[in-house]
Amino acid sequence: MSATAYDRLTSTFRRIGALRDAEAMLHWDLATMMPAGGSDSRADQLATLKAVRHGIITAPEVGDLLDAAESDGLDDWQGANLREMRRAWVHATALGEDLVEAMSRATSACETAWRRARADDDFAHALPKLEAVLRLVRDAAAAKADVLGVAPYDALLDEWEPGGRAADIEPVFADLARFLPDFLDRVLDAQARAPAPKSLDGPFPIDAQRALGVRLMERLGFDFAHGRLDVSLHPFCGGTPDDVRITTRYDEDDFTKALMGVLHETGHALYERGLPSAWRGQPVGEARGMSVHESQSLLIEMQVCRSQDFLAFAAPLMADAFGGTGPAWEAENLYRLYSRVERDLIRVDADEVTYPAHVILRFDLERTMVAGDLAPADLPGAWAEGMERLLGIVPPDDRSGCLQDIHWYDGAWGYFPTYTLGAMTAAQLFDAARRTDPAIVPGIRTGDFAPLLDWLRENVHAKASRLSMADLLSEATGRPLDAAVFKAHLAARYLD
Amino acid sequence: MSATAYDRLTSTFRRIGALRDAEAMLHWDLATMMPAGGSDSRADQLATLKAVRHGIITAPEVGDLLDAAESDGLDDWQGANLREMRRAWVHATALGEDLVEAMSRATSACETAWRRARADDDFAHALPKLEAVLRLVRDAAAAKADVLGVAPYDALLDEWEPGGRAADIEPVFADLARFLPDFLDRVLDAQARAPAPKSLDGPFPIDAQRALGVRLMERLGFDFAHGRLDVSLHPFCGGTPDDVRITTRYDEDDFTKALMGVLHETGHALYERGLPSAWRGQPVGEARGMSVHESQSLLIEMQVCRSQDFLAFAAPLMADAFGGTGPAWEAENLYRLYSRVERDLIRVDADEVTYPAHVILRFDLERTMVAGDLAPADLPGAWAEGMERLLGIVPPDDRSGCLQDIHWYDGAWGYFPTYTLGAMTAAQLFDAARRTDPAIVPGIRTGDFAPLLDWLRENVHAKASRLSMADLLSEATGRPLDAAVFKAHLAARYLD
Numbered sequence: 001m002s003a004t005a006y007d008r009l010t011s012t013f014r015r016i017g018a019l020r021d022a023e024a025m026l027h028w029d030l031a032t033m034m035p036a037g038g039s040d041s042r043a044d045q046l047a048t049l050k051a052v053r054h055g056i057i058t059a060p061e062v063g064d065l066l067d068a069a070e071s072d073g074l075d076d077w078q079g080a081n082l083r084e085m086r087r088a089w090v091h092a093t094a095l096g097e098d099l100v101e102a103m104s105r106a107t108s109a110c111e112t113a114w115r116r117a118r119a120d121d122d123f124a125h126a127l128p129k130l131e132a133v134l135r136l137v138r139d140a141a142a143a144k145a146d147v148l149g150v151a152p153y154d155a156l157l158d159e160w161e162p163g164g165r166a167a168d169i170e171p172v173f174a175d176l177a178r179f180l181p182d183f184l185d186r187v188l189d190a191q192a193r194a195p196a197p198k199s200l201d202g203p204f205p206i207d208a209q210r211a212l213g214v215r216l217m218e219r220l221g222f223d224f225a226h227g228r229l230d231v232s233l234h235p236f237c238g239g240t241p242d243d244v245r246i247t248t249r250y251d252e253d254d255f256t257k258a259l260m261g262v263l264h265e266t267g268h269a270l271y272e273r274g275l276p277s278a279w280r281g282q283p284v285g286e287a288r289g290m291s292v293h294e295s296q297s298l299l300i301e302m303q304v305c306r307s308q309d310f311l312a313f314a315a316p317l318m319a320d321a322f323g324g325t326g327p328a329w330e331a332e333n334l335y336r337l338y339s340r341v342e343r344d345l346i347r348v349d350a351d352e353v354t355y356p357a358h359v360i361l362r363f364d365l366e367r368t369m370v371a372g373d374l375a376p377a378d379l380p381g382a383w384a385e386g387m388e389r390l391l392g393i394v395p396p397d398d399r400s401g402c403l404q405d406i407h408w409y410d411g412a413w414g415y416f417p418t419y420t421l422g423a424m425t426a427a428q429l430f431d432a433a434r435r436t437d438p439a440i441v442p443g444i445r446t447g448d449f450a451p452l453l454d455w456l457r458e459n460v461h462a463k464a465s466r467l468s469m470a471d472l473l474s475e476a477t478g479r480p481l482d483a484a485v486f487k488a489h490l491a492a493r494y495l496d
Numbered sequence: 497m498s499a500t501a502y503d504r505l506t507s508t509f510r511r512i513g514a515l516r517d518a519e520a521m522l523h524w525d526l527a528t529m530m531p532a533g534g535s536d537s538r539a540d541q542l543a544t545l546k547a548v549r550h551g552i553i554t555a556p557e558v559g560d561l562l563d564a565a566e567s568d569g570l571d572d573w574q575g576a577n578l579r580e581m582r583r584a585w586v587h588a589t590a591l592g593e594d595l596v597e598a599m600s601r602a603t604s605a606c607e608t609a610w611r612r613a614r615a616d617d618d619f620a621h622a623l624p625k626l627e628a629v630l631r632l633v634r635d636a637a638a639a640k641a642d643v644l645g646v647a648p649y650d651a652l653l654d655e656w657e658p659g660g661r662a663a664d665i666e667p668v669f670a671d672l673a674r675f676l677p678d679f680l681d682r683v684l685d686a687q688a689r690a691p692a693p694k695s696l697d698g699p700f701p702i703d704a705q706r707a708l709g710v711r712l713m714e715r716l717g718f719d720f721a722h723g724r725l726d727v728s729l730h731p732f733c734g735g736t737p738d739d740v741r742i743t744t745r746y747d748e749d750d751f752t753k754a755l756m757g758v759l760h761e762t763g764h765a766l767y768e769r770g771l772p773s774a775w776r777g778q779p780v781g782e783a784r785g786m787s788v789h790e791s792q793s794l795l796i797e798m799q800v801c802r803s804q805d806f807l808a809f810a811a812p813l814m815a816d817a818f819g820g821t822g823p824a825w826e827a828e829n830l831y832r833l834y835s836r837v838e839r840d841l842i843r844v845d846a847d848e849v850t851y852p853a854h855v856i857l858r859f860d861l862e863r864t865m866v867a868g869d870l871a872p873a874d875l876p877g878a879w880a881e882g883m884e885r886l887l888g889i890v891p892p893d894d895r896s897g898c899l900q901d902i903h904w905y906d907g908a909w910g911y912f913p914t915y916t917l918g919a920m921t922a923a924q925l926f927d928a929a930r931r932t933d934p935a936i937v938p939g940i941r942t943g944d945f946a947p948l949l950d951w952l953r954e955n956v957h958a959k960a961s962r963l964s965m966a967d968l969l970s971e972a973t974g975r976p977l978d979a980a981v982f983k984a985h986l987a988a989r990y991l992d
Contacts, residue, residue, distance in 0.1 A: 014540075015544050015547075015548075018537075018540045018541050018543075018544035018545075019541075019544060019545070019548070021537060021540070021541050022518060022522060022541040022544070022545060025521075025522060025525060025538075025541070026518060026521060026522070029521060029525060033529070033724065034739060035720060035721050035722055035723060035724060035739060036721050037719070037721040037722035037723075037738055037739065038722065038735075038736070038738055038739030040738065041514075041517060041736050041737075041738040041739060041776070042521075042739070044510075044514045044517070044777070045514050045515075045517050045518040045521070047514075048511050048514035048515060048518070049514075049515070049518060051511075052511075052515070052548055223533070224531060225531050225532050225533040226531055226533035226534065227531060227533075228529065228531060239534075240534070240537050241537075242533055242534050242536065242537040243530060243531060243533065243534030243537060243538070280537070281540070
């Protein structure tokens with residue numbers, strides 16, 4: 001019996017998956033191990049792998065096989081795999097080679113200009129390159145919109161958040177935007193009335209920080225036979241599901257940030273590791289999208305590890321790791337440190353309460369730019385106006401304004417909303433999990449994370465990309481995305 | 497003007513080169529960083545990259561382009577590049593896909609059987625798999641012999657040693673085989689009459705060993721902006737010319753082996769790093785072959801770093817690194833330690849004097865097996881007979897006999913002679929270098945390796961694969977490979 005169209009596609013996509021895994025490992029090496037002089041040859045390796053992958057997926061027979069496989073009599077998972085194959089194929093074939101190459105050149109040039117512009121606080125230096133990128137992004141959005149049958153912005157969003165649509169996000173974000181300013185005032189009032197947290201005095205040796213991170217990672221379920229913890233300038237979770245590589249950056253004067261960063265990346269890592277091994281290398285076996293991914297890191301970091309329950313378990317381990325004694329090392333004080341809220345101009349430094357304001361601002365601005373209603377030249381003014389409205393603060397310069405994030409300069413448009421969708425999803429999943437299994441919260445308090453991990457494995461990780469994001473959330477929590485759960489979490493943590 | 501056939505080939509080979517570089521980095525990671533659980537997915541990545549590379553070079557148009565490029569009016573380097581492209585293409589296309597795949601499966605199975613057989617000292621366990629590998633190796637040798645127009649064994653040798661022919665190696669090795677037994681007796685006699693070297697007492701902390709290795713690597717010219725030093729079970733030099741990764745393995749009780757291992761790999765690394773950057777990714781820009789590569793590591797290790805001159809410079813650094821004092825740490829004693837000779841059953845532990853006997857044995861046995869005149873079942877007996885004849889010792893078991901090396905089990909037939917060709921080439925190159933530039937030896941004595949490196953860069957590294965191995969050696973030393981230089985070196989070091 002000859003191979004079916006579907007079988008032939010799985011071979012093609014297995015090859016694509018192996019090449020993408022190779023790229024992931026080379027990216028990890030670039031960020032953690034590579035000497036500076038290796039950058040040009042590494043860029044060649046990565047560009048070649050990407051081109052080879054693109055050549056395989058856009059080969060003429062793939063489209064025919066996708067059509068033929070529809071009549072192959074597939075089961076649920078296979079059908080979902082075929083759907084995800086087609087999604088990848090549509091995204092890959094929607095843009096002509098000229099546009100792909102122009103975009104690659106434009107974003108490289110723009111990223112370089114951005115680095116200097118940010119260092120010099122000189123938005124004008126990056127502006128022409130940003131305008132060029134936006135022109136190409138709008139072309140790409142229009143081309144993909146045509147093929148996908150969605151609005152141009154949604155075509156961009158769909159790359160990061162399959163099935164994500166601005167029309168679904170708008171009301172949720174609008175609701176949050178109405179809720180946050182007043183809520184933030186109340187949180188800051190309450191915080192001002194409470195005793196200030198006691199500071200932890202270092203130095204905190206890096207070896208001890210690393211050992212504590214490893215200890216907590218292992219408790220949470222990170223398997224070092226299938227992963228590593230290393231150092232990089234910008235922390236990330238990379239590698240492959242069978243070899244997950246997370247990174248952090250240590251500060252000898254403050255261990256709290258690096259430690260929470262490690263736990264955040266551990267959340268990403270547990271998701272990757274929990275993807276179903278039977279579907280390795282196939283599109284349906286991949287993570288569902290960026291908002292589910294971010295939900296897994298934020299569930300571990302925000303819902304679990306910054307909670308009083310977790311800190312009751314972890315406080316003695318932290319004290320032990322650094323020889324800390326006294327009231328500053330008690331769980332109550334660590335909780336106050338880890339739930340501090342303030343109005344900050346920088347997204348990556350923002351706490352859980354103010355973070356959505358940063359995201360909503362960027363979501364609004366990028367949609368307006370993609371629609372052609374805001375020119376990059378007017379971005380600094382629009383940014384200041386939005387920050388004033390959403391957070392009540394105004395950046396004194398562009399470095400702490402519209403130059404702070406790499407995303408737009410690097411061509412990642414439609415990515416920002418996934419951060420806050422992820423935070424809301426995390427709250428909703430954790431709420432469902434602890435209602436379903438009453439052993440989860442006591443487990444967290446005693447350092448037994450197996451009940452939590454079991455629930456996540458079954459309801460999120462093992463599902464991979466079989467369901468849409470919306471269906472995954474509904475199956476796991478019994479309802480669609482609901483901002484009320486996130487708001488209730490914030491109220492419970494920051495006002496009670 | 498449209499691209500010439502030659503131009504199109506350079507694009508094709510640049511792509512192949514980038515994929516091969518990616519494989520090299522993933523191999524390095526596998527040996528140094530990868531957690532055990534990553535091995536299956538890594539095997540997929542490497543197999544896929546290899547298959548993609550094979551697909552690119554065997555695409556039907558490559559043969560036509562190679563023919564067409566002959567009339568493109570190429571200069572010397574381009575002509576040599578075209579010759580090397582054709583060489584790579586002939587080796588890639590000589591074997592049918594069935595044979596390549598069968599070989600890949602057979603060597604995988606045989607390597608696995610060999611690991612157990614060696615651990616259990618059970619040759620019979622590996623024998624059927626070795627027989628299967630040899631059958632395929634003989635098929636491959638016959639197929640390549642047809643296309644290359646050479647004898648079957650030479651077709652295997654040619655893969656590691658381009659242009660290498662058994663008929664050229666035989667008389668050289670025969671001469672060495674006659675010279676060595678008596679010479680070895682004299683060396684051992686002389687050694688027995690001299691005072692025994694004083695031992696160095698540890699422990700030697702690994703951090704201090706590493707720091708000393710790095711210090712000497714830097715002095716020799718290793719550029720850490722383009723390379724790294726790490727740890728692996730089996731030391732090697734990997735990575736790419738712009739990002740050379742060498743490894744070692746430390747022993748807290750004895751720093752001398754790891755240190756000399758680091759210097760050996762540094763020799764390989766300097767060669768890779770010195771390949772001409774204008775020809776990156778092109779076949780002519782690659783190292784000339786395994787014997788030239790080994791000559792560069794052995795020149796640094798055997799000719800330079802085990803010499804009295806080098807040890808006069810390095811002895812105080814060694815003493816300083818470990819707080820060593822007293823006569824054991826003087827250069828004279830370190831030289832005695834580093835030039836100790838003994839009859840040993842294990843090739844990788846062998847000194848410079850006895851090493852050729854190990855290689856000559858393997859060269860004779862593998863030629864006889866490829867010719868069909870020795871069955872793998874008779875290997876243990878033939879091995880014992882050869883060791884007795886060449887070194888006067890007989891292995892008590894197969895673990896210290898024909899099971900000690902991975903090469904044959906892993907499909908690397910025709911590789912062994914390059915070790916001793918490399919040792920002889922190293923002696924001849926170093927002899928020519930120090931005659932040409934009288935600053936080289938005094939430089940070694942004072943830790944100034946620039947004159948030596950300059951000579952190697954100009955006469956070996958920068959030549960890459962432009963010349964045949966024979967022409968490279970003649971241009972650099974004024975004569976073809978001459979065992980007399982190697983023998984004179986041995987006499988000067990071990991008898992004077």
